[in-house]
Amino acid sequence: MDHFEFFRRISDNPRGYAVDWKQKSGAKVVGHFCSYTPQELLVAAGALPYRILGSGADIVHADGYLQSYCCSLVRGGLEDALAGRLAFLEGAVFPHTCDSIQRLSDIWRMNAGFDFHADIIMPVKLDTASAAEYMTAVLARFKADVEKGLGVTISDTMLHEAIHICNRVRHSLEQLYALRRQNPQAICGSDLHAVFKAALVMDRRELADALEALVTVLKTVPANEKPVGKRLVLSGGLCSMPDIYQVVEASGGHVVWDDFCTGARYFEGMVDTSGDPLQALAQRYLQRVVCPAKHAGIYARGQYLLDKVKESHADGVIFLYLKFCDPHGFDYPYMKAMLDDCAIPSLMFEVEDQLSAEGQLRTRCEAFLEML
Amino acid sequence: MASVEKIVDPDKARRKIKADRRMREIMANYYMEAKTPKAQRGKKIAWITSGGPVEPLHAMDVIPIYPENYGAMIGASKMGVPLCEKSEEMGYARDLCSYARADIACATVAGGPIGGLPEPDMLVCCNNICGTVLKWYEVQARYYNVPLFILDTPITHTTFNDDMRRYVTRQSEEYIAFLEMACGRRFDYDRMKTVGDLSIRGQQLWQEILDTTMHKPAPMTCFDAFFHLAMIVTLRGTQTAVDYYEMLLAEMKERVAQGIGMLPVEKYRLVWDNLPIWYRLRWLSEKFMERSACLVADTYTSGWTSWMPYVDQTDFLGFMGESYARIFLNSGTDLMAENIVRMVKKYDAHGVVFHSNRSCKPYSFGQYDIQRIVQKKLGIPTLMIEADMVDERSFSESQVETRIDAFIEMLG
Ligand code: SF4
Numbered sequence: 190m191d192h193f194e195f196f197r198r199i200s201d202n203p204r205g206y207a208v209d210w211k212q213k214s215g216a217k218v219v220g221h222f223c224s225y226t227p228q229e230l231l232v233a234a235g236a237l238p239y240r241i242l243g244s245g246a247d248i249v250h251a252d253g254y255l256q257s258y259c260c261s262l263v264r265g266g267l268e269d270a271l272a273g274r275l276a277f278l279e280g281a282v283f284p285h286t287c288d289s290i291q292r293l294s295d296i297w298r299m300n301a302g303f304d305f306h307a308d309i310i311m312p313v314k315l316d317t318a319s320a321a322e323y324m325t326a327v328l329a330r331f332k333a334d335v336e337k338g339l340g341v342t343i344s345d346t347m348l349h350e351a352i353h354i355c356n357r358v359r360h361s362l363e364q365l366y367a368l369r370r371q372n373p374q375a376i377c378g379s380d381l382h383a384v385f386k387a388a389l390v391m392d393r394r395e396l397a398d399a400l401e402a403l404v405t406v407l408k409t410v411p412a413n414e415k416p417v418g419k420r421l422v423l424s425g426g427l428c429s430m431p432d433i434y435q436v437v438e439a440s441g442g443h444v445v446w447d448d449f450c451t452g453a454r455y456f457e458g459m460v461d462t463s464g465d466p467l468q469a470l471a472q473r474y475l476q477r478v479v480c481p482a483k484h485a486g487i488y489a490r491g492q493y494l495l496d497k498v499k500e501s502h503a504d505g506v507i508f509l510y511l512k513f514c515d516p517h518g519f520d521y522p523y524m525k526a527m528l529d530d531c532a533i534p535s536l537m538f539e540v541e542d543q544l545s546a547e548g549q550l551r552t553r554c555e556a557f558l559e560m561l
Numbered sequence: 562m563a564s565v566e567k568i569v570d571p572d573k574a575r576r577k578i579k580a581d582r583r584m585r586e587i588m589a590n591y592y593m594e595a596k597t598p599k600a601q602r603g604k605k606i607a608w609i610t611s612g613g614p615v616e617p618l619h620a621m622d623v624i625p626i627y628p629e630n631y632g633a634m635i636g637a638s639k640m641g642v643p644l645c646e647k648s649e650e651m652g653y654a655r656d657l658c659s660y661a662r663a664d665i666a667c668a669t670v671a672g673g674p675i676g677g678l679p680e681p682d683m684l685v686c687c688n689n690i691c692g693t694v695l696k697w698y699e700v701q702a703r704y705y706n707v708p709l710f711i712l713d714t715p716i717t718h719t720t721f722n723d724d725m726r727r728y729v730t731r732q733s734e735e736y737i738a739f740l741e742m743a744c745g746r747r748f749d750y751d752r753m754k755t756v757g758d759l760s761i762r763g764q765q766l767w768q769e770i771l772d773t774t775m776h777k778p779a780p781m782t783c784f785d786a787f788f789h790l791a792m793i794v795t796l797r798g799t800q801t802a803v804d805y806y807e808m809l810l811a812e813m814k815e816r817v818a819q820g821i822g823m824l825p826v827e828k829y830r831l832v833w834d835n836l837p838i839w840y841r842l843r844w845l846s847e848k849f850m851e852r853s854a855c856l857v858a859d860t861y862t863s864g865w866t867s868w869m870p871y872v873d874q875t876d877f878l879g880f881m882g883e884s885y886a887r888i889f890l891n892s893g894t895d896l897m898a899e900n901i902v903r904m905v906k907k908y909d910a911h912g913v914v915f916h917s918n919r920s921c922k923p924y925s926f927g928q929y930d931i932q933r934i935v936q937k938k939l940g941i942p943t944l945m946i947e948a949d950m951v952d953e954r955s956f957s958e959s960q961v962e963t964r965i966d967a968f969i970e971m972l973g
């Protein structure tokens with residue numbers, strides 16, 4: 190029996206899922222690009238937070254709006270919007286992160302023709318008192334934008350409930366990570382990828398239930414052999430989410446952790462359920478490991494990576510770099526140097542779009558694993 | 562193909578801007594002081610981003626050094642390619658900002674123009690121009706192991722709100738506290754007042770200088786502005802800058818009075834968008850000059866006065882955060898388009914030249930929309946040049962020249 194069939198169907202066709210959901214529920218779907226989108230507020234508003242990943246279709250329209258030196262996530266997302274492939278969305282949310290997303294927000298607002306558009310102009314530094322205060326104010330403003338834009342009122346009770354649901358999701362995803370580490374027999378990287386990709390677009394209530402059921406089942410899968418293969422941590426930017434796990438595993442690697450916003454950063458850090466909900470949401474962002482477009486000290490991400498490699502007894506690290514991505518491009522050399530200092534081998538792989546990756550990655554990955 | 566005749570210019574000597582020499586002297590002195598060994602110099606050095614609030618540094622007698630100005634020097638002296646390549650060897654992707662790449666590489670080799678920049682005692686990074694500077698300054702904070710202050714200035718996509726205002730105001734106070742810590746003494750508020758006044762005065766003068774090109778023929782072009790800009794960037798807030806700009810303004814007024822234009826023949830008037838292409842300044846300026854096209858204004862050099870509407874003369878420090886947050890590059894694409902439309906009207910221009918600059922994503926993404934807005938609102942031709950400000954590998958001479966020719970033909 191394949192426990193992943195359900196998630197795989199959704200991850201293969203996220204749009205189809207969202208369109209169905211919308212039809213059945215009669216509620217609204219709101220797109221976003223980034224893990225800094227407080228999904229709890231959208232869930233509380235009764236909407237479906239839908240992470241836009243780009244369908245990978247040929248660029249036909251976006252060329253008239255964005256130069257060629259723009260990452261494939263931004264170009265691909267815009268292409269889908271302009272081609273009408275995202276017509277089921279009410280609109281989209283743009284947390285301020287990198288320069289490319291900043292301008293995408295403008296271009297989208299001016300050309301994509303959606304009713305709803307929200308910028309979350311959050312602080313870039315997440316380690317000062319004034320930034321914490323500002324972050325809370327930004328969330329309050331976003332809440333007001335959502336209420337106005339979607340025509341709802343979000344009560345504290347609704348928000349608490351949404352936080353609870355999203356925490357359940359996080360908890361299950363974390364358990365899946367632990368399982369994969371201990372028992373790849375139960376869940377391999379490629380399965381996990383399907384689950385994550387589905388998790389980025391699914392109705393969070395349905396998702397919380399499905400994940401809990403999945404974890405329960407997987408826990409019963411006997412580990413009939415010790416995990417084999419070299420233990421790897423993946424790092425870098427994979428906003429567009431091609432299934433590189435499959436490639437890594439086919440070449441004999443065993444992925445034990447990552448620092449992707451579409452991976453560990455998605456579930457790390459629970460939202461505190463005791464105090465003021467907006468403040469609690471802000472706190473999570475301030476405490477969670479930062480994305481490279483944000484600042485929390487000059488060694489934060491490198492230290493995090495090192496800790497994770499050690500904690501998970503990894504043999505090496507593979508950096509994935511999406512071409513034209515500034516924030517990741519600036520972080521790679523120092524993170525690699527920190528690994529070098531601890532004699533942890535690493536490999537850097539540049540991904541241009543989904544298609545170019547596989548063949549080359551496989552060859553390089555095999556060579557890297559042999560060397561380990 | 563537009564035919565280009567060689568224009569013989571008997572007045573070439575007269576057209577030369579006399580103040581240029583003084584400018585070179587001042588800049589040489591500025592770098593000489595900064596490069597004096599620490600023990601003799603006495604003053605501390607802060608590296609600061611081009612859009613960062615420099616005034617509090619002057620108030621504390623700290624010498625501000627601008628890696629971006631240095632990046633421009635690297636570009637202009639055509640030293641960009643080897644330095645960019647060096648940074649690539651260090652692991653930095655080729656698609657990152659070439660100012661940042663060149664500076665990061667330069668720090669490790671003690672090469673480049675003037676033999677490299679003096680080492681910083683502190684770093685001040687204001688992200689009102691881009692997210693790149695944050696990452697770049699993180700790199701340098703690790704390399705030099707010195708304190709880093711970040712002035713975080715939320716972008717005005719559509720509106721600047723009270724939460725932002727409060728956030729940037731609080732940070733101005735944090736900035737002062739940072740300087741007191743880094744310098745080991747109390748902040749000098751009296752001195753700050755004087756510096757604030759000088760800064761505003763300098764900006765007003767700079768804008769007046771830029772405005773002299775409203776006259777026909779224009780007494781200078783944006784290529785001259787690119788050169789004289791160094792002062793408002795590096796010495797904003799000093800008497801030196803005010804004195805110099807008074808002198809330059811007087812010269813420009815004199816030229817206007819005498820009808821001396823920068824071009825022998827000024828047939829077309831154009832506006833330039835984005836950073837200069839430093840390693841091709843002379844080449845570009847000649848190409849346009851040969852075609853009697855005068856670049857009368859640009860969005861880049863006027864960027865240093867775009868916060869003027871938000872400055873409060875009586876309370877510089879109180880409004881510093883807001884004024885720095887609201888520069889035009891830190892605003893939505895449509896607001897940037899309005900700025901260009903305004904400039905075209907103000908300077909009575911016939912077309913706009915866009916530099917699509919691989920290095921600078923926040924400045925370049927959105928240009929296609931701005932181009933459409935300009936065409937729609939003003940019905941004038943526009944030109945898009947693909948290049949990079951420092952990395953010559955992204956420049957194709959023949960392609961650019963062909964495009965310029967086609968564009969000039971459209972101007973009629
Ligand atoms: S891949 Fe990089 S450049 Fe592209 S949206 Fe993500 S952070 Fe920005």
Ligand code: SF4
Pocket residue numbers: 629658659660661690691692693694836920921922923924
């Ligand atoms: S050129 Fe652009 S990306 Fe580079 S530092 Fe300047 S504003 Fe930032």
